[in-house]
Every structure is written in structure tokens, then in C-alpha cells.
Amino acid sequence: MERKQMAFFTRPIELGTLFDDLADRGRGTGVHVSRPLDIAPHLGADLDLPDLAELVREAAGWLAAAGARRGDRVAVVKRNHWDYVLLSCAAARIGAVPATLSADLPPDVLEILLKRLEPALLVTDSALAARPGVAVQAPRTLVLDGTAKGLLSLDDVRGWAVPPVHRPALDDPLAVMHTSGTTGVPKLVVHSTRTLLRRLAGFEAHRWPVLGSRPDDVVASAISFAHGRALAWTASVLWLGPAKVLAVSAPGWEEAGPFLARHRPTTLEALPATYVRWQRRALGEAGPFARVRLYISTFDAVHPPTVRAFLNATRRRRPVWMQGWGQSETGPLTFRLLTRRSMADDDGRHPTTRDLGRPVPTRTRLRVVDRETLRPLPRGASGLVVCRTKALCLGYVGEQERWQGKRLGGWWHTGDVGTLSRTGRVRFVDRETDTIPGASCVELEDVIDDRLPEVLECVILGVPGRPSLPVVVTEDGGLDRDAWRRAVADLPELADPVVITWDQVPRTGTGKVRRTALRELLGETPDTYGTGRWT
Template identity: 65%
Template sequence: MTPLSKPIHLGTLFDDLAARGSATAVRLSRPLDIAPGAGVELDVPAVADLVRRVSGWFAEAGVRPGDRVAVVKRNHWDYVLLSCAAARLGAVPASLSAHLAPDTLGILLRRLDPALLVTDTDLLATARAAGSDPSVHAARTLVVDGTAERALSLDDVRGGTAPPAHRPHLDAPLAIMHTSGTTGVPKLAVHSTRTILRRLAGFESHRWPVLGSRRDDTVASSMSYAHGRALAWTAGVLWMFPEAISLITSPDWEEAGPALRRHRPTTLEAQPSTLVRWQRHVDQEGDVFGRVRLFVSTFDAVHPSTVRTFLNAGRRRSPVWMQGWGQSETGPLTFRFLTRRSLARRQWVDPTTRDLGRPIPGRTRLRAVDPGTLRPVPAGTPGLLFCRTDALCLGYVGEEGRWRSKLVGQWWATGDIGSIDRTGAVRLVDRAVDALADGGCLEIEDVVDERLPQVLECVVLGVADGPPVPVVATVDGTLAPGVWKEAVLDLPTMAEPTVLTWDDLPRTGTGKVRRGVLRENLGLGPDTPGKGRWT
């Protein structure tokens, strides 16, 4: 096999890595759902062999080139391996989060019309009990952890021979992933080999200063492995031959804590909501993060107090936090670095991490426009953010008109409101659909987080005919009224806060608060000052 300089083929990713002599250890916080007997310590050749075997399972289940294979199961890195196995056959994997409500899952499966649905017994039983059987939307269903009515089991497909590997055209559909769904039913974004592997994983498979993985790194991640980020992360990181990767499937400290202690990371990427949950353990077990030289946060905004806590927990002289902003449709658009010094308390008048840095040089361009006229707004003035990137997805499954409506020439509407100053630095205000009549809710949430450490999460919801409604989560669901009033005295007028616990907040698979569902739960109604045209 001719050595490849960059990860190009999803279906043979692990074969290609093994051929290049990869000795990276693969360490899991719990065994794979598709191979529980393999344990929690694997190597790249073993993973390559597993992907080939799973490809044989899919062939035995009737999957053919061009078919769609939908995967929805409890969170684990085997989402990536199942996607690789489908791509190896020439099929198109579609990863769907187990956090989706049964009716929403049904909508997405109808749009996909998959030849095979890969799921687990618990999800299938739960959905069927809710009156929404996902298996009716697929030609066949395969459960990975037992048996179920009207479904194949692994015993039914084991022993199937994997056909020769298929390598699709660079611009053909390669993989499908859904957007977060914070504002409604998620969109199904289609990516190609060029967009997700060449543009995204290819960018990460460089030894960039600070960012690039090193050969002595233990690179840890804790994320929704159903997200497209998991494909790009896996390919980009493994192509750099780190000493080990550590895959943590749950934000619960009962699982994450032992995994972090066993394999203390040198770089760590995790969802912001996961880091918030781990933050309370830092004082007791700060040395777990003592070796980390690079923290990476994507998926959602992160609060300054969270960044500060983890940077201060390390024993490294100068740990760095990389904050990225992007979307499922586009991949990363901007990034910035944060350090202990840049987050020193005395530097913050109104603390925020909404300053998103600058566009990735040579790869993305941004402009802020008036949402009505689409004309550029002056530097520093909030407007609707449009981007240009070669990593833009190919379209939305079942909603092609919606995708085209967000494309103006070669510029893509992100649906975010923000400003761009004269140096190109981007400051996020809000999602257009969530924006308040005067400004955005995100910075208010940052300030509340900074001033009230007992608040685990603050969500400010705009309403059409009154002041915005703050929702705060605390450990026990209580907050003294006087403490709240003092903290928000100099902030825009808001209604009295609704106080909940962490588990009361509805979330997506990537940990984002589902604001639309939260509004519905609180009886606030769907109307907001924001506009949803560009979502």
C-alpha cells in the first residue's frame, strides 16, 4: 500500500493507519458495545480487524453500495467504527444521537429511508413503548447487544465476509450527521470525503505549534461520538501517532474519573457541559488534569470560570485552552487561545468567552450583514454572520430547499448574530432565533456564572411581550432571592428566575440546552424577539 500523507478514506482509515505502523494505544472508559469481549485496551490493528468484521456483518444484513445505514445507540466511540464499516462497503452512515426524542428520531429516519438501522435493545424498547417504533422506517434493523422482535441480532450476521473496500469519489456523500436541534427538529447534514476528511481531519493532521498532537501525548476526548466531530477528531488525531488516545463515553464522574486517573491526559477535548460537571471535582482531584498542556472546547460556549478552573488545576507552566466556534455544516470557523494570564480576574469587567478569535487563516472567511438587507454592517456592529469555507456540507437530507435558502452566492448563513471588528476578531452575541430585543442572552449568562458559583447553568429566554426569563440550575434546585437580586442589579431587567436542578434542563446529545423544549416546559410559548429564518 502506498503511504498516505493525510487521512483520506474513511472506510479504510484503520487499515491505512496499521499499514503506516501506528502503535497508538486505544483506551476505553468501558468496553465497546459492539465488542464487549475485547476489553478496554485495544491497538490500531485490532480496531482495523473489527471494522472489517463489522463491514461483513453489514454485507450479511443486505447493505449494498449507495445504501444508507442509520446508527442510533447509547454513546460510545463505536459510532465511529460503525461509520467506518458502512463506508468500507460504499454505504453512507448516518449517526443519530440516542438523546433524540422518539418522535424526532422517527422524522429523521423517514427522511433517511435507511437500508439498515443499527441500534440497541434499550433504545428500541423505549421508543416502542413511547409509540414510535424506529424499526418501521428501515428495511432491516440490527441490534448490537441482544435480541429484539422484528430485528436481526449479531448472531444472525456474524461470519459475513467483508467485500473489497470501496473508496468513494471525493465529492460523493460520505457521512451524514445531524445538527444540535436546540431550535427544533435537527437538520441532517451531508458531508463528503473532501469536506470532512481532507478539509477538517486533514487540517488537524499537522504538527501545528500548540495544537498538533505529539508522539508522547495521551489525547483524551469526551463527547457525543454520534457527532461529525468524532470522525474528524479520530482521523486527525490518530494520523499524528500519539502514544495513546483515551475515549470517555459518559460525563458522569463515576465512569470518567477512573478513566482520567488511569490514563492522565496531556490534551483533552470535551463538551462544555461535561467540563461543567467535572469542574466540581477539580479541587479534590486536580492532579487528574495536572499533565494537560492543551484543553479544547467545541460544540457550545464555555464560561470563563470553567476555563479558569481547569487551567489553574494543571502542573504545567503554561497550559493553553483552545476555544473553537463552528457548526455541523461547516466545521470550525474561528479559534482563539486562552491562558491563565488572559483569564485573570482583574482583566474582566464583564467576563465573557464570547470573543471567538479570528477565522482560520486561508480556510474560512466571515462577514456580518444586516439580516434584512444582507448588506455588510460597519466593523464592530452586530449582524448576521455569514461564512465561506471549503468544508461546507453538501446539503440537508429531505430539506434541500432549506439548505439552499441559507446560501447566498458562496456565502453561508450561520444563523448566529455577532460582530467583526477591524482586526477580524469575532464576538458572538446570540443565535438569531434566541436573540433578545436589546442585545443577547449569552453574555448575561456568562456574568451570572462568574458572580454566582453555586449556579451550575444559567439560561436566559427571551419572550415577545415582556422581560427575558432567566432559568438557573443549582445542585438542590434552590437559590436565595436576595443573592440573585444583588448579582443582577446592574444587568438588563429580567423576570424573576426559575430555579431548577441540572437534570431538569433538557439537553441535546452534545450537552446543549434545548431552549425550545425548555420554553415549552415552562409554558412560555414559542414567540421570541429573535427570528428563525436563518436556522
């Protein structure tokens, strides 16, 4: 058998036929969802690969019947569920380019992104279709869960013949996803088969020690399935054939808790914000987390108390927390394995998650450059972190000049400030736009989270000309002010804290704090110490 043919059977390389290929391999992996799929509730919550392959073929027929054609962009925006992945596969199968958008985007931001996309077809649910200005952004709109005047429903497109498969060239646009948008309107990132499947999913689809899924694993994910990570995760995990794959569609414990308790995962990937919401569930009895051997966290910073709580929640002797750092544009750039020992707070030593580990071997190169001159800096000096990776996206929809402006020769500006040690370890300081003089917002947040257990989250906002403003998130919006003063006594000067509840914090679809929106909510100036040039 030729090398190219062999690669087909050992790595996931086609999005449109992914589930056909998985079903043909005969692995018995069961897929379980925390609630029935929005696009096929009749299938229930326990699924198998042949049924999923058939569903993708049917959905490809729906999209073709709704008018989607090869090369068209198909925008998908609905409440969070793993069926974002199935709809993406269906669009790719007919040669269209799926563009997945989170339903949690603010209405004005969603409208901007849809205008940039200019989709030939919008696939949505009745709740989103009812929003003013959403359905008019596409010539045709398909509503998945009901009917709406002037719009297509699933009943209008069922029964269409399964279209022939179109396999795009390796470097053609394959899928579009958006960045988090913590500082404004998200970018629309374009990936290809080569960057998303060959480079990212293909790399993960190895049975790496500790990190790779095993045949007896129960692999769970609780992320935003509108994010590009959902495609790479699905392809790589299912390709390795674990016993079960679990998709948690909502972070609320009323849905997630019984589901996790029933299936008892051995590996768990979740948004940092979801880990924080579940943190108190991890204290005391291990419960749903008793069998977890590997936790995975990407998307955003996660603080030591959260890592410690979950590592202590499992009955495994040597559980591991894999902290990844990367971007939608690049995929993972570095990773670090955290253990109970590395997270122990003893002898006054403050453990940190700002040590992001080393670059992914053979995949990534990193450099730190001066923020003004962009010239390389020596090891240990703080500056902008730039990277080289063959998984870099193709560009930004509607903002290609912005994408070009973030490149320096073959290097990509991450927009993060950090240092590189002599051994190549990355230490994160802050996003460039969030920097403050003489300190690190993330480090201050780490310390405050560690010292005040009642704090769910702390966000430090730099305010030029005044002490930085701490925004403290607690369960009930209250805070012991005496405990606060003791906790920050040895820290750089901070303003009096603003205390709010979790639901008051403006967040992205991946749970990150929208800092610009938070400033507006608090009536603060939009000015920061950073330039925002690299966002």
C-alpha cells in the same frame, strides 16, 4: 513517488480503510475506552490499531450480511460510545453511507429523522429497538447487543466474508450526521470525503504548534460520538500518532473519573456541558487534570468560570484552552486560545469567552450582514455572520431547499449574530433566534455564572413584551435570592429567576439546552425576538 500517493501517507483521506491505513503505518498508539466497546465487549478496554482494523473489516461483513449495499444509507443509533466511529468506517468500506443519530434524541424527533433518511438498514441496540416506532423505520434492523423478535442479531450476521473495499468519489456523499437541534428537529447534514476528511480532518492532521498532537501526548475525548466531530477527531488524532488515545463514552464521573485518573490525559476535548458537570472535580487538587496542557471546547458557548477552573486544575506552567466556533455544516470557522491570564478577573474587568478569535487562516472568510437587507455591514456593526469555506457540507437530507435558502451566493448563513473587529476578530452576540433587545443573552449568562458560584448554568430566554426570563440551574434546585438580587442589580431588567436542577433541563445529544423545549416545559410562549429563519 507522485504527489497524490505521498498525500495518502501524510493525511487521512479514506474513511472505509482508515484503520487499515493506520495499522499499516506501524504507529504504536494505544486506544483506551472508558468501558468495553458495545460491538465487541470481548476485546476489553485497551485496544490496538491492528485489532481495530480487523474489527472494522468484520463489521463491514456484518453490514453486508444484513443487506446493506453500495449507496445505501445505514442509520446507526445506540448509546453513546466511540464504536459509532468504527461502524461508520465499516459502512463506508462497503460503499454505504453511515448516518449516525444520537440515542438521546426525543422519540418523536428520532422517528422524523429516520423517516427522512429512509435507511436500508438500521443498526441499533436492544434499548432503542424496544422503543415503539424505531425498528419499523427501516426494512432491516440489526441489534448489536441481544435478540429481538423479527430483527437481526450479531449471531445472524457473523462469519460473512469481508467485502471488497469501495472508495467513493471525493464529492460523493460519505457520511450523514445531525445538528444539535436546540430549536427544533435537527437537520441531517451530508458530508463528502473532500469536505470531511480532506478539508477538516486533513487540516487537523498537521503537527501544528500547541494544537497538534505530539508523540508523547495522551489525547482524550468526551463528546457525543454520534456527531461528525468524532470522525474528524479520530482520523486526525490517530494520524498524528500520540502515545495514547482515550475515548470517554459517558460524562458521569463514576465512569469518567477513574478512567481519566488512570491514564492522566495531556490534552482533553469535551462537550461544554461535560466540562460544567466536571467543574467541581477540577477545583482543589488537580487529580485527573494535573497533566493537561491543552483543553479543547467546541459545540457550544462555555463560560469564564469553567475555563478558569480547568486552567487552574493542571500543574502545567502555561496551559491553553482552545475555544473553537463552527457548525456541523462547516466545521471550525474561528478559534481562540485562552490562558490563565486572559481569564483572570481583576480590577473589575470581566473576562469574556464571547471573543471567538479570528477565522482559521487560509480556510475561512467571514462577513457580517444586515439582518433585514442582507447587505454587508462595516466592521464593528452587529449583524448576521456569514462565512465562506470549502468544507461546507453537500446539503440536508430531505430538506435541500432549506439548505439552499441559507446560502447567499458563495456565502453561508451561520444563524449567529455578532461583530467583526477591524483586525478580523469575531465577537459573538447570540443565536439569531435567541436575541433580545439591547443586550446579549450569552453575556448576561457569563456575568451571572461568574458572580454566583452555586449556579451550574444560567439560560436567558427572551420573552417579547416582558423582561427576559433567567432559568438558573443549581445542584439542588435552590438559590439564595438575596445573592441573586445583588448579582443582577446592575444588569438589564430580568424577571424573577426560575430555579431547576441539571436533570430537569431538556438537552441535545451534545449537551446543549433545547431552548424551545425548555420554554414548553416552563409553560412560556414560543414567541421570541428572533425570526428563526436561519436555524
